[in-house]
Amino acid sequence: xxxxxxxxxxxxxxxxxxxxxxxxxxxxxxxxxxxxxxxxxxxxxxxxxxxxxxxxxxxxxxxxxxxxxxxxxxxxxxxxxxxxxxxxxxxxxxxxxxxxxxxxxxxxxxxxxxxxxxxxxxxxxxxxxxxxxxxxxxxxxxxxxxxxxxxxxxxxxxxxxxxxxxxxxxxxxxxxxxxxxxxxxxxxxxxxxxxxxxxxxxxxxxxxxxxxxxxxxxxxxxxxxxxxxxxxxxxxxxxxxxxxxxxxxxxxxxxxxxxxxxxxxxxxxxxxxxxxxxxxxxxxxxxxxxxxxxxxxxxxxxxxxxxxxxxxxxxxxxxxxxxxxxxxxxxxxxxxxxxxxxxxxxxxxxxxxxxxxxxxxxxxxxxxxxxxxxxxxxxxxxxxxxxxxxxxxxxxxxxxxxxxxxxxxxxxxxxxxxxxxxxxxxxxxxxxxxxxxxxxxxxxxxxxxxxxxxxxxxxxxxxxxxxxxxxxxxxxxxxxxxxxxxxxxxxxxxxxxxxxxxxxxxxxxxxxxxxxxxxxxxxxxxxxxxxxxxxxxxxxxxxxxxxxxxxxxxxxxxx
Numbered sequence: 001x002x003x004x005x006x007x008x009x010x011x012x013x014x015x016x017x018x019x020x021x022x023x024x025x026x027x028x029x030x031x032x033x034x035x036x037x038x039x040x041x042x043x044x045x046x047x048x049x050x051x052x053x054x055x056x057x058x059x060x061x062x063x064x065x066x067x068x069x070x071x072x073x074x075x076x077x078x079x080x081x082x083x084x085x086x087x088x089x090x091x092x093x094x095x096x097x098x099x100x101x102x103x104x105x106x107x108x109x110x111x112x113x114x115x116x117x118x119x120x121x122x123x124x125x126x127x128x129x130x131x132x133x134x135x136x137x138x139x140x141x142x143x144x145x146x147x148x149x150x151x152x153x154x155x156x157x158x159x160x161x162x163x164x165x166x167x168x169x170x171x172x173x174x175x176x177x178x179x180x181x182x183x184x185x186x187x188x189x190x191x192x193x194x195x196x197x198x199x200x201x202x203x204x205x206x207x208x209x210x211x212x213x214x215x216x217x218x219x220x221x222x223x224x225x226x227x228x229x230x231x232x233x234x235x236x237x238x239x240x241x242x243x244x245x246x247x248x249x250x251x252x253x254x255x256x257x258x259x260x261x262x263x264x265x266x267x268x269x270x271x272x273x274x275x276x277x278x279x280x281x282x283x284x285x286x287x288x289x290x291x292x293x294x295x296x297x298x299x300x301x302x303x304x305x306x307x308x309x310x311x312x313x314x315x316x317x318x319x320x321x322x323x324x325x326x327x328x329x330x331x332x333x334x335x336x337x338x339x340x341x342x343x344x345x346x347x348x349x350x351x352x353x354x355x356x357x358x359x360x361x362x363x364x365x366x367x368x369x370x371x372x373x374x375x376x377x378x379x380x381x382x383x384x385x386x387x388x389x390x391x392x393x394x395x396x397x398x399x400x401x402x403x404x405x406x407x408x409x410x411x412x413x414x415x416x417x418x419x420x421x422x423x424x425x426x427x428x429x430x431x432x433x434x435x436x437x438x439x440x441x442x443x444x445x446x447x448x449x450x451x452x453x454x455x456x457x458x459x460x461x462x463x464x465x466x467x468x469x470x471x472x473x474x475x476x477x478x479x480x481x482x483x484x485x486x487x488x489x490x491x492x493x494x495x496x497x498x499x500x501x502x503x504x505x506x507x508x509x510x511x512x513x514x515x516x517x518x519x520x521x522x523x524x525x526x527x528x529x530x531x532x533x534x535x536x537x538x539x540x541x542x543x544x545x546x547x548x549x550x551x552x553x554x555x556x557x558x559x
Contacts, residue, residue, distance in 0.1 A: 009141055010035045011317060012158035014171060016126045018049070018108065019289030019306035020164035021115035025063060026314025028122035029443045030522070032321055035158070036124060039131035041149060043116075046266050047107035047192055050217065050225055051300025054093070055389035055414065056307055057100040062442050062524055068114050073106035074220030078203040079387075084210070085256035096384050097504065099417060099437075103204070103300060103388075105219050111303075132171070135161065137283045160317055161285045164310070167273070169291035175282050181275030181345065184296070186212075186229045189242045189250065191267035195224040196260040207255045214254045226261075227297065228254070242267040272296045274349045276341050280334040286313055293341045296348040299387055305344055308392070308523075309337045315442070315522035324489060325547050329399075332546075336394045347386070390414060394525055401519075401542040403530030407511030408518075411529050415440070415520045418509035421454065421498035426491040435503045445490040445547070446520040447482050449475050449532065450510060453497045474533045475515055481536070482519070485543040519543075 011027055013020045016038035024036045052069065060066040079091045093101045116126055129149030136143045141157040148154070163171035172179065195216060199205065206215045217225040228250045244264040251259050276293040280286060289306030313333045319325035385391035394400060395412035402411040409416060417437045422429060425439065440446045451472065479492045496514075497506045510518065519528040519539065528539050 009033070009157050009159040011160045011162065011321070012037070012132075012142070012144060012156065013162045013164060014038075014132050015164035015166055015289070015291070016040075016043070016112070016116070016128070017164060017166065017289065017306075018111055018115065018303050019291075019310050020162065021112060021119060021126075022307040023162050023164060023288060023310035023314050024119055024124050025115060025122065026311050026442070026523075027318055028119065028124045029063065030315065030318035030322075031443075032318045034124050035127065035156070036119070037127045037130040037132065037146065039129065041129045043109060043112055045109050046268075047109060047219075047225065049108045049111075049297070049300070049303035050105045050219065051304070052104040052106060052111070053300065053304045053387070053389045054096060054098045054100040054102070055392060056304045057104060058098060058414075058417075058437070059308065059311055059442075059524055061099070061437055062440055063118075065114070065118050069104065069106060069111070072110055072114075073104040074201075074218055075102040075104055076202050076204045076218055077102045078200075079103075080199075080203055080205045081208070082205065082256075083208045091380060091383055091387075093384055093388065095381065096388055096390065097416065098388070098390060099503075102202070105217055105225070107219070108303065132165075135171075135174070135285075137285065142284050159284070159321060162310075162313070163285060163287045163291045164289045164306070165291050167290040167294045169287070171285065172277065172287060172291050175285065177277045177279060177282070177287070179275045179277060181273060181294075184272040184274070186272070188270050188272060189226070189228045189246070189267070190270060191226040191242055191247050192219070192265045193224060193226060193244065193247060193261050193267075194222045194263040195226075196222065196258075196262075198258050205257075209254045211253045212250075214250060216255075216259065223265075224261075226251075242269065274345050276338075276345055280309075280338055281330060286330075286333060288313060293345060295345045298348045301344050301348060301389070304389055305341065308389070309333075309341075311442070311523045312337055318443075318522075319489070319547060322489075324486070324549060326549060329546055332397060332399055336397045336399070339396075340392060399521070399527055399546055401528035401530070401538055403528075403535045403538070405511050405513040405516055405529060405531070407507075408513070408516075408529070409510070409526055411526050413526055415446075415518065415524055415526050416509045417503050418506045419498060419500060419503035420495040420506050423451065423454070423494040423496060425493045429493075433498055433500065433502070436509075439491075439493055439495075440520055440524065441491060442522045442524065444522060445486055445527075447479065447490055447492045448510075448518045448520065449479060449492065449494045450506070450514055450516045450518070451475065451494060451496050452514045472515060472532070474536065478517060478532050478536050478539065481540045482543060485540065485548045489547075 010033035013023050013036045016036055024034045027034045057066055077093050081089045131147050133147045134145040141159055142161050144156045146154045146156055163169055165171055201218045204217045213229045215227045226247055247261055273294045277287055280292055288309050316329050320329055393413045397412055400411035417435055419435055422432055422434050482490055515532040517532050518526055521527045528542050
């Protein structure tokens with residue numbers, strides 16, 4: 001849809017870190033006007049967050065952006081946890097049902113550069129050296145004052161404001177929101193350096209001991225990220241940068257493996273906070289990323305959480321700004337993401353405390369119980385899915401319509417990839433083999449109509465020929481009703497099973513019920529599923545209630 005079709009002021013995004021960049025990408029892809037500002041005159045050159053999880057990579061793939069990340073990042077397929085020289089657990093990511101069964105390590109500065117370059121292709125440029133000085137909400141817009149580096153000011157009336165301005169968010173403070181939680185007592189050391197080790201470079205290692213914690217993450221070509229707690233001397237304020245000799249001393253005391261470090265590129269001290277806001281929406285203002293939650297870096301969840309909540313918010317804003325959905329759709333941003341943020345804080349805080357424990361029940365849990373639990377297959381599978389963020393789901397969201405089918409993902413869960421035979425699709429798509437991720441465009445809903453497998457013509461002349469059956473009236477009725485409710489916002493695909501390489505089978509990923517439907521949201525999660533005949537009315541009512549103007553909320557749906 002052409003951006004000119006929207007008679008709306010731009011969305012103002014404050015903060016050009018990964019969260020703000022992802023929010024701008026989601027909106028710009030849907031042709032929503034955006035302004036992205038950051039008061040810093042230049043991007044931060046340091047690597048800070050480095051881990052990109054499988055689910056984030058899947059979403060980048062759907063935005064046609066994953067290849068440069070894979071080219072520049074370093075893949076780690078195995079995690080190891082040691083305690084006092086003994087390996088307690090090893091977790092490999094290969095069994096994950098994804099094209100990305102690993103943790104990708106990449107400097108945050110590179111992540112930001114790649115997102116910024118992609119935004120430029122969508123017509124959005126980061127405005128640096130621009131600060132939000134004041135704002136006041138109105139019924140139809142927000143009155144803001146921006147100040148540039150040369151002191152010039154500008155009055156702007158954005159339709160909505162996204163606060164992605166980091167852990168010290170000035171917007172959060174001005175809104176008077178509580179940032180509840182705690183600060184861990186320990187000081188942590190962070191460093192990027194070169195390390196020679198005896199272990200494979202596709203594994204990362206966490207060492208716990210009575211002296212404290214050390215973690216080493218491979219960045220490729222011998223580069224590693226070092227994180228350690230309990231710095232030997234409490235740093236002054238302002239803290240001097242940790243030295244290479246301090247890094248060597250920490251490793252020597254806590255790691256009973258050969259690790260020779262050199263070439264310190266960057267280092268810093270930091271304290272871990274575990275805090276979050278109680279509201280993600282205040283009128284026309286939304287909080288995302290570190291402005292909404294901060295926590296331990298354990299599990300590499302922070303940056304990924306911010307990017308994914310930006311993509312969750314982006315399509316909802318686009319739908320409301322376009323005048324096609326009710327304002328209550330925006331309330332589901334908090335309803336869906338706030339519980340996930342709470343779980344991330346609990347999990348990362350617990351992992352940090354357990355890894356650091358020098359005595360007591362947590363040490364006993366780490367050294368006695370964890371090895372037993374880690375040997376159990378179901379628990380290992382659950383750990384992989386949680387860390388990779390493939391387990392994130394919105395099953396309790398009011399935006400889900402669930403009907404029982406024979407297998408397949410439930411409404412609210414991520415839409416997995418699958419190899420399919422396309423019978424027909426939008427934009428004159430010719431029949432042929434493709435993948436779900438290739439068919440889904442994050443600027444649109446995707447309605448996948450799963451029909452019975454095509455009959456194979458076994459004539460000698462063309463044994464591979466397949467003949468499409470005549471259209472099913474119920475299927476066609478379903479597609480027409482959804483297109484009527486979501487004009488220019490949904491792409492309908494009639495697909496069926498096929499065989500070959502390139503992805504899991506459709507029946508493996510989406511079950512065996514035929515005919516059936518899956519309505520996939522722009523952010524890659526299933527909003528509704530069911531049978532094309534008996535569940536037609538439910539799907540139509542669901543779309544009317546949440547994705548079209550004027551609908552009523554179904555009685556069972558609550559925020």
